[in-house]
Amino acid sequence: MNAADLSSSNQTLAAQPAPATLWPQYRHDDSLVGHFPLRAGLDEAPQVRWSADLGGENTPSEQWRVEDLDGDGQAEVLRILPDQLVCQDLRGQPRWTREDLPQARVVEIRDFAGDGGRGLLVDVNTGTELQTFMVSGATGEKALLYAKRNVFGESRRSGQLLPGVPGQQLCAWWSGDHIYGEKMASEGWVFSFERGIAHPTVRFHVQEEGAIYAPLHLIADMDGDGRAEMVMISHEQLWIYDLETSQRQMYSQWTPHTIRTYWANTAALPLKAGARPSLLMINPHLPGLKVVDQDGQSAHELWKLVIGGKEDQYQPLIKIEGSSPDPFIDLDGDGEIEMLVAITNEHGDGKTWLVIFGADQGERRFEAPDLKILAAEDLDGDGQLEVFLQQRDGTLRLANWTGSQFADRWQGAGTEPLFQPPPPEQELARTLGSKSTLKNPQVWRETPGARPFLMKLQGHVYSWELESGGTLKQLREVTRHPALGPVADPTTPAPYTWDGKALVVREAGQELAPQTIPTQRLYLAPPPLVGVLGGQVRVIVRNRQGDLVSLSPDGTDPKVLVRQSPAFAVFTHSTEYPQLCDVDGDGEMELLTSTLGPDSVAAVVAVDGEGQVKLRLPIAEGATQLSLGPTGRLGAGQGRWIAVRYTRPLGGPYVVAHSGRTGKQLWQREHFGFYGENGVIFALHTPTAVLDYNHDGIDDFLAQSENFYNIVGGRTGKDLLSPMPIHSDVVPGHWTAYATPMSLDLLGDGKLKVFFSRSYQLTAVSDLEGNPFWHWGLTRDTTARNHAGLGDLDGDGKIEIVVSQADGLLTAYEAEPTAHKCPSCPAIAPEADSSRAGQMRWTFRLPPPLSDITTADLDGDGRDELLLGTGKGLCCLKEMQGQPTIAWIVDLGRTAGAPILADLSGKGRPVILISTEDGFLHCLF
Structure with missing residues (x-):
């Protein structure tokens, strides 16, 4: 075949080609297997025949930081490249280079040692391990601080954590999934650097196991002996350690049923003078607030208040958080701490209210809508705090708290207080949680220790003074001050x-x-589509501007069909792909996608080959986002049902299905599964496989929502499996979720199986009803990031499964299970059908990043090959005598995306279409 064959195909077709020879949707067809059925005749490396320019943004190919890196008072340049750090002087002369820090991220540059030099806190990602280093800004010498795998969450702070120790210290707590067993592993560290940046001292180190998820930490004197302890909190459990010896002093779980605490605003403060500190908590997962007492031996709830009256950590209707950077302040100096809380939708009005509670008993003292606290500080020198309040309309108020209300001293529009930056360590007796600032801010004073403070008005900065017992007075404009730079x-x-x-x-x-x-052009388009629009074979691809463009088979004749597609680029657990299908049942294909139209109103649309809208489904009233979901047949001549996933500010995601022929709503569904008696939100993962499960001529879809699985009727929205399988519980000892279900005839016996692609911590196959067929345990780090290759690699009629890791490792599995458990199954788990492991066939490594894998018989020998994009271009992998070998590689100059195949000429000779990260779509044959 030559380019002329493609040019000659730019004509109206006399007959529709079979969809199987084209590529009309993501991963080819409704199964999502990603297999091209036509034998391709590509036994040798193909050549690029044409390239279409999709546009691209010129972005920096490296990062620079210009600052004093060695403490000599002179600036240097730190160049952060994908695989190295380079320090050079201002004229470009190198000082030092580190080439062993892949995917380095410079977190902080500070005088950690206290000697006037600089230390670089650097995070490194190997693909399967995260490492944290301290690097000397003067020499480039590095020291590994700690490494972590399978990380669930981490909290970290640095600054002056240890009194009397020179420089600044680093504290880190992290938790990760245990490789074998069900307990989480956790580790806590404190490092100091007084011996030099490259010679850290371990001041504190502990390891724990248990129900520990993204542990919170704080440093406070928990026993009143004048020395601070290290405190770790997770899932309503409390650990207290001696900060000097790392010995555990106390562990206690204060409730029998644990809930998430990793987003909680938490403080360790005594409720009364001389008392041991209690834990004051504002927890969005309760949702509510509580105070936990501790006596050095155990902890217990002093009181708990659930907002909305129903304890449910998964509920989406009520939001709660601290209303100020430090929401635990004694505002009136009466000895009782006020808990300053922002609660959204408690009254069903969608509004955020400032609510103040007394910490002693949880008494509600005050509430007002559309009001928040910025800070509290004694501004007039009388020993009482003034509170900076901000209304929704921007009005700033200064007031005193009376114990039940705010007594205003002043208010004004257009004013903004200038707050000093907090110290890096923040407030040590507060946990980080979801907040980045934990310390009650202090306003900049005109001169240190003076009463006049700074606020901005109409773009100018002035000093202001709050008169004793009076109101606020504007003094003078300030043009030179550290607050201004x-x-x-x-x-x-x-x-x-x-x-x-x-x-x-x-x-x-x-x-x-x-x-x-240095800059590089950057844009990697999603995989293109190929189908028939307006009677012609067309290639559909998204350009850099977000437009869906139609190209002729030779890469010419560009037509913009839909602009700004998809409507929303980021959508939790969903990746939207357009589809070519007969939406209305008239026998003609349309392009189905979502768009944010010229009126900025999101909608799902179906357009013809000229971009004319044939169907428009506007975003539902009250929704803030939409995403096109699965679509399937409604029956002969009835068009298709179209599922759309929506989000809204309150209430969680939900799914609505419409008729593609009439646009009318068929069903709406808000919940999918139950935790106890509480219904769980329907967070449908897309894309997902579509099939006619009950053989009634109407398609259904495989539905995965977090850790629940079912088959849902496309026309009715009802579950077809009862009871609903809980995907995370079907394989003993393996918690899994967040998969993309794909349907395939794994054994070649006509009985469909489900492959749960990218399932968390698991390679898993089940029957259609969710009963496990085989599995292989993974970790958080080795969970596949891209979709697997599913093909018959040896020509025996059965499908092998090839999954990838972030570090470029491919692992192939046989179709059949073993009779045994997998290596990561718990030792106590019995040998059973539900715990049968897969059979590992081989492993092979390619240069990352890797794309989704496409399978096809490229050389016509009756065996499928693996086709995928890599960090070096397009790669074809073939099995020879049961082992993988590279059949050919095409160097495309940049990282390549997922390839597709299609017969563009109609002559039975497929081509490969693949995008590269420099903004081009390439056609190879």
């Missing part, structure tokens, strides 16, 4: 200028040639 000496010009893109150095009064950050 560094004060430059006009007689000494800076030796360089840096605008974030270009560095210009001055020497002897002259500017040297600018140094600019």
